[in-house]
Amino acid sequence: MIQVSGLSKSFTDPKRGTHLAVDNVTFDVCAGEVFGLLGPNGAGKTTTLRMLATLLKPSSGTATLSGFDIVRQPEQVRAQIGFLSGDMGLYGRLTPRETLEFFGSLNGLDAVRARRRIDQVFLMLDMNSFADVRGDKLSTGMKQKTAIARALLHDPPVLILDEPTSGLDVPTARNIEAAVLNAKQSGKCILYSTHIMEEAEYLCDRIGVIDGGKLKAIGTMEDLRRETGKQRLREIFLDLLGLAA
Amino acid sequence: MRFTILKAIFKKELLDVLRDRRALISMVVVPLVVFPLLIGGIARLIPAMQTRAEEEASGLNVSVRISTPAIREGLEKAGLRLVDSENVKAAVQSKSAGAGVEEFAGSPPRISVYVDASNESSSAAGTRIREILTELRDREIRDHLRGAGINEDVLTPFVIARVNVAGERKMAGALYGSLLGYLLVLLMCTGGMYTVLDMTAGEKERKTLEALLASPARRSEIVMGKILVAITSILATAVLTLGSMAYTLKNAPIPGPGAGVNAADAPVENLRQRLGTIPLDASNVGLIALIFIPLAIFAASLMFAISLKARSFKEGQTYLTPLVFVVIFPALLGGLPGLKITPALCLIPFFNASQMIHGILTGEASSANFLVTMAANLAYSAIAFQLATRMFNDEKVLFRS
Ligand SMILES: Nc1ncnc2c1ncn2[C@@H]1O[C@H](COP(=O)(O)OP(=O)(O)OP(=O)(O)O)[C@@H](O)[C@H]1O
Numbered sequence: 001m002i003q004v005s006g007l008s009k010s011f012t013d014p015k016r017g018t019h020l021a022v023d024n025v026t027f028d029v030c031a032g033e034v035f036g037l038l039g040p041n042g043a044g045k046t047t048t049l050r051m052l053a054t055l056l057k058p059s060s061g062t063a064t065l066s067g068f069d070i071v072r073q074p075e076q077v078r079a080q081i082g083f084l085s086g087d088m089g090l091y092g093r094l095t096p097r098e099t100l101e102f103f104g105s106l107n108g109l110d111a112v113r114a115r116r117r118i119d120q121v122f123l124m125l126d127m128n129s130f131a132d133v134r135g136d137k138l139s140t141g142m143k144q145k146t147a148i149a150r151a152l153l154h155d156p157p158v159l160i161l162d163e164p165t166s167g168l169d170v171p172t173a174r175n176i177e178a179a180v181l182n183a184k185q186s187g188k189c190i191l192y193s194t195h196i197m198e199e200a201e202y203l204c205d206r207i208g209v210i211d212g213g214k215l216k217a218i219g220t221m222e223d224l225r226r227e228t229g230k231q232r233l234r235e236i237f238l239d240l241l242g243l244a245a
Numbered sequence: 246m247r248f249t250i251l252k253a254i255f256k257k258e259l260l261d262v263l264r265d266r267r268a269l270i271s272m273v274v275v276p277l278v279v280f281p282l283l284i285g286g287i288a289r290l291i292p293a294m295q296t297r298a299e300e301e302a303s304g305l306n307v308s309v310r311i312s313t314p315a316i317r318e319g320l321e322k323a324g325l326r327l328v329d330s331e332n333v334k335a336a337v338q339s340k341s342a343g344a345g346v347e348e349f350a351g352s353p354p355r356i357s358v359y360v361d362a363s364n365e366s367s368s369a370a371g372t373r374i375r376e377i378l379t380e381l382r383d384r385e386i387r388d389h390l391r392g393a394g395i396n397e398d399v400l401t402p403f404v405i406a407r408v409n410v411a412g413e414r415k416m417a418g419a420l421y422g423s424l425l426g427y428l429l430v431l432l433m434c435t436g437g438m439y440t441v442l443d444m445t446a447g448e449k450e451r452k453t454l455e456a457l458l459a460s461p462a463r464r465s466e467i468v469m470g471k472i473l474v475a476i477t478s479i480l481a482t483a484v485l486t487l488g489s490m491a492y493t494l495k496n497a498p499i500p501g502p503g504a505g506v507n508a509a510d511a512p513v514e515n516l517r518q519r520l521g522t523i524p525l526d527a528s529n530v531g532l533i534a535l536i537f538i539p540l541a542i543f544a545a546s547l548m549f550a551i552s553l554k555a556r557s558f559k560e561g562q563t564y565l566t567p568l569v570f571v572v573i574f575p576a577l578l579g580g581l582p583g584l585k586i587t588p589a590l591c592l593i594p595f596f597n598a599s600q601m602i603h604g605i606l607t608g609e610a611s612s613a614n615f616l617v618t619m620a621a622n623l624a625y626s627a628i629a630f631q632l633a634t635r636m637f638n639d640e641k642v643l644f645r646s
């Protein structure tokens with residue numbers, strides 16, 4: 001479903017000059033699978049996901065989502081994805097319901113279908129109590145739930161989620177994790193970035209460890225244990241980063 | 246462009262603007278109050294200032310050195326407080342007297358009236374003294390003529406009347422037109438500014454742009470939807486400003502002239518009477534509306550492209566504020582008397598629009614100028630729209646960190 005091959009992205013800025021934020025990354029994710037992109041701050045997770053969501057153009061390499069090329073068919077790609085970016089804001093003057101109605105119509109849902117889907121995601125994420133409260137009056141958790149609801153609303157085959165539980169308390173994070181597992185069960189292809197070890201271990205079928213823009217290792221927990229000779233993901237992670245545990 | 250997507254974006258952005266207090270204030274409140282306040286303020290201020298100066302003038306001491314008793318008597322009768330002085334000029338200079346009158350012997354005797362022209366009250370007192378002296382002189386002439394048995398009519402062998410061929414409409418249009426064109430262009434810019442800033446730099450700052458960009462909406466549809474909302478708020482501002490101007494001038498209670506001022510001389514009443522003659526008929530309003538449309542598209546697209554560069558609302562404001570001055574400067578030039586509008590001058594954006602509004606109201610707009618203005622503004626709109634779309638496709642602009 002997602003096939004990434006040799007994807008690179010370089011940024012040029014006055015202070016650092018040109019530097020590679022993502023360096024020749026290759027992996028793929030199947031339908032019904034959660035693939036975790038695990039990496040420290042500045043590793044290039046967000047940049048990779050933004051390229052897949054066609055927000056940034058790759059410097060080289062490419063990827064396909066549901067068979068559509070991110071460089072040549074960006075519009076078709078965007079019709080396939082539900083995208084949640086790490087530091088994504090919410091419309092402050094719109095309620096969660098209005099926000100979802102807007103994104104429903106952008107994704108081509110008619111009014112009837114939009115209403116049904118909105119009711120479903122509100123129920124699933126336990127959002128009914130604040131569905132009609134303006135965005136700027138919501139708590140962090142409520143905002144994040146709305147952002148997730150927006151990504152799930154149109155029932156896209158591919159989900160690209162960038163640190164969806166960052167800044168959330170355990171009950172809310174669990175709520176969101178449940179929604180992700182639910183989506184996996186219904187056969188979605190899910191790319192999930194995080195730097196929380198437990199979450200990666202618990203949710204992801206396979207994990208790719210990224211650091212300095214490079215993929216250091218890819219595999220199931222078993223694969224990673226074998227490769228590093230360590231048991232816990234935290235130790236594996238530090239080992240792959242070249243840091244003593 | 247897909248209509249359903251465009252409609253969804255337009256609807257959402259419009260809802261957002263209608264709930265944005267800042268945008269609403271600059272779009273609705275400012276146009277509705279600026280003009281009534283301006284006219285009301287001028288209307289109250291001018292008579293008040295005149296009355297005050299006159300009141301003060303009547304309380305002033307007048308320093309005098311007069312030898313002819315009739316003159317002295319005349320001034321005293323008119324209610325002036327006379328104070329004798331050896332050096333009248335020095336008394337006025339040192340402000341110990343508001344004005345001064347000095348008589349120099351000779352044939353005929355010469356009378357000097359001293360005033361401090363930098364002081365309103367002193368000037369008013371001087372004017373009053375001159376009026377009294379003129380009246381005295383005229384009375385004396387009439388008395389002499391009567392004594393010699395000559396008819397007074399010899400004094401006025403003919404009467405000179407000044408006839409202004411500009412006509413009421415042109416006069417009013419000249420006043421109204423320069424004020425209107427200038428204020429409209431200014432308010433249109435400020436009215437659309439907050440809307441545009443909120444949709445561009447504001448969205449970047451609040452990080453809501455990314456979700457929109459990752460949706461199936463095309464960049465061109467997003468730009469079009471947002472700019473249409475900006476155009477809507479600019480046009481709404483223009484319509485409200487025009488409406489508020491028309492209403493204020495036709496209906497608002499303008500206070501009458503201050504006490505002691507002849508009604509015909511009251512500048513405000515005069516202004517109002519002239520303004521009342523402007524025909525705001527369908528064809529004039531239609532022509533002005535036609536001028537507005539390309540101007541609104543141009544202003545919206547230009548502000549959109551500029552504020553897209555900013556990372557935050559505040560930064561965007563600092564980019565757009567100078568633009569307002571750039572826009573206003575040529576619009577102000579339009580108010581210069583004696584400026585002859587040629588088709589070439591109509592190539593200057595904003596200036597051309599305020600000039601055309603002026604021209605339409607005075608009935609002097611030439612069709613060549615009108616066409617050049619429309620064509621130029623449409624061309625600028627197209628260029629600015631292209632620029633806005635290009636910038637919206639540039640990831641360096643959208644993801645500048
Ligand atoms: N628009 C940009 N312009 C210039 N450099 C950028 C830009 N976006 C990201 N970078 C740089 O690219 C590198 C990777 O950043 P990225 O945001 O992808 O990391 P990340 O793995 O998501 O980190 P985090 O865990 O902190 O979210 C960083 O060095 C960052 O400074």
Ligand SMILES: [Mg+2]
Nearest residue numbers: 045046086162
């Ligand atoms: Mg990130």
